[in-house]
Amino acid sequence: FGPDPGAGVTIGATVPTGFEPTAAEEVGEKIGAEARIGKDRGRIYFRIGADKLPLVHRLRSVDNLFVVVAEYNNYQFKESKEETLLDLQKLASQLPWTIALEVWKMNNALKKKRGRRRGGNSSVLTPKGDVSKEGDTEADSPRPEDEEGRDEDGGGCAPAERDAADKPLKFRVTCNRAGDKHSFTSNDAARDFGGAVQEFFQWKADMTKFDIEVLLNIHNQELVVGIALTEESLHRRNITHFGPTTLRSTLAYGMLRLCRPQISDVIVDPMCGTGAIPVEGAIEWQQSFFIAGDNNDMAVNRTVNNTNHILKRRQEGGSSAPGLRMDTARWDLCRLPLRASSVDIIVTDMPFGKRMGSRKKNWDLYPSCLREMARVCRPATGKAVLLTQDKKCFAKALSRMGGLWRRSHTVWVNVGGLHAAVYVLKRTGWVHGAAAEDGAEGRGEGEEEELL
Numbered sequence: 001f002g003p004d005p006g007a008g009v010t011i012g013a014t015v016p017t018g019f020e021p022t023a024a025e026e027v028g029e030k031i032g033a034e035a036r037i038g039k040d041r042g043r044i045y046f047r048i049g050a051d052k053l054p055l056v057h058r059l060r061s062v063d064n065l066f067v068v069v070a071e072y073n074n075y076q077f078k079e080s081k082e083e084t085l086l087d088l089q090k091l092a093s094q095l096p097w098t099i100a101l102e103v104w105k106m107n108n109a110l111k112k113k114r115g116r117r118r119g120g121n122s123s124v125l126t127p128k129g130d131v132s133k134e135g136d137t138e139a140d141s142p143r144p145e146d147e148e149g150r151d152e153d154g155g156g157c158a159p160a161e162r163d164a165a166d167k168p169l170k171f172r173v174t175c176n177r178a179g180d181k182h183s184f185t186s187n188d189a190a191r192d193f194g195g196a197v198q199e200f201f202q203w204k205a206d207m208t209k210f211d212i213e214v215l216l217n218i219h220n221q222e223l224v225v226g227i228a229l230t231e232e233s234l235h236r237r238n239i240t241h242f243g244p245t246t247l248r249s250t251l252a253y254g255m256l257r258l259c260r261p262q263i264s265d266v267i268v269d270p271m272c273g274t275g276a277i278p279v280e281g282a283i284e285w286q287q288s289f290f291i292a293g294d295n296n297d298m299a300v301n302r303t304v305n306n307t308n309h310i311l312k313r314r315q316e317g318g319s320s321a322p323g324l325r326m327d328t329a330r331w332d333l334c335r336l337p338l339r340a341s342s343v344d345i346i347v348t349d350m351p352f353g354k355r356m357g358s359r360k361k362n363w364d365l366y367p368s369c370l371r372e373m374a375r376v377c378r379p380a381t382g383k384a385v386l387l388t389q390d391k392k393c394f395a396k397a398l399s400r401m402g403g404l405w406r407r408s409h410t411v412w413v414n415v416g417g418l419h420a421a422v423y424v425l426k427r428t429g430w431v432h433g434a435a436a437e438d439g440a441e442g443r444g445e446g447e448e449e450e451l452l
Helices: 020-030 050-056 081-092 097-113 186-201 249-258 276-284 297-316 359-376 391-399 445-451
Strands: 008-014 043-049 064-072 170-178 212-219 222-228 266-269 289-294 326-330 345-349 383-388 405-415 418-427
Touching: 008 050, 008 097, 020 043, 020 249, 043 050, 050 097, 064 097, 081 186, 097 222, 170 186, 186 212, 249 276, 249 383, 249 405, 249 418, 266 276, 276 289, 276 297, 276 326, 276 345, 289 297, 297 326, 359 391, 383 391, 383 405, 391 418
Parallel strands: 170 212, 266 289, 266 345, 289 326, 345 383
Antiparallel strands: 008 043, 008 064, 064 222, 212 222, 383 418, 405 418
């Protein structure tokens, strides 16, 4: 990486909304860097030495990665659209591109070494100006809106070297904008800023087959310019057989991290779907044991196929990693074939009642499954981390559990545009069957309202 591998650079990462603190914690644990949460939900930033870039790609909680070119916490956008776009055009030639582009190049070499390259160009060009850079991009209209109702922040791009090193790089600019006081659209910003980038570097614009993607992230008065380091969202890393409501691997990791698995813990996902949660867990927490189950044959088959794909990929890559400590079964959620008090942690994505199941069925399903989870979970030490969008139904069901479960905290998340909640529950010392399960003292409407 250039003359000083330890030189500090700022890395930005998009993460599942609501799990920013969890992702920041992982950065501190695995990289030793202090991460700060961005003003815009779903982003964190941290500084590293460029020689630690390989560690960044090992993070499990991040969707996309980018290196920050420049950051303005209070950018003064003009009131008129024309003046604002002119300022953005001027900004392109004033930015300190050099280090960010060196990191981008280093990232490409890293991906090539790991056999992940997908083609592209890494030739180094000298732009009109006094800064030498490499890379080539294109001005592009923004991607479709993401889960949060703003312009999507996109998956990034990591180019590979071409045979002809003299060809100009192809690029695009993706603008992700949030805020209602801007006089311009994301398309406007991407087009005008991208045109100025093209003129400065003499790159070639290409919306689809680009080598390098320049990111223009705008949140109210905050402006961040970056270069993408990931080709596609890292949340797709484990799943090859998708179901109708496949959970993102990064969200699955965040949920698992909330319950802090320990050595020898037995962790169960009783509604595993495609197996996103147990597969992610078995990869990251190799000293725990995971059991995946579902009442749907197709879901069980998808989980088995996703597990086999990972094992096959490891074998073909010559990996010495151990096999996945995980079993899969078909079962009735309300009659689990597990002994009482035999499970340490339950983590699952419950049916929202929209694409899977129905709200009406949830009113019967949720109380039944919470009781069965309480039966198999160890009293006093057991935990449950449950994701649902049907918050009213869940609140009512939990209020009827007597003293079996105690809510620790709630993480509010956005799942496919739906406002959902991850409930972290702790199993109390009550013995299953001994509690008054249909109305314990002090657990009434007030508790339901708090959960909502």
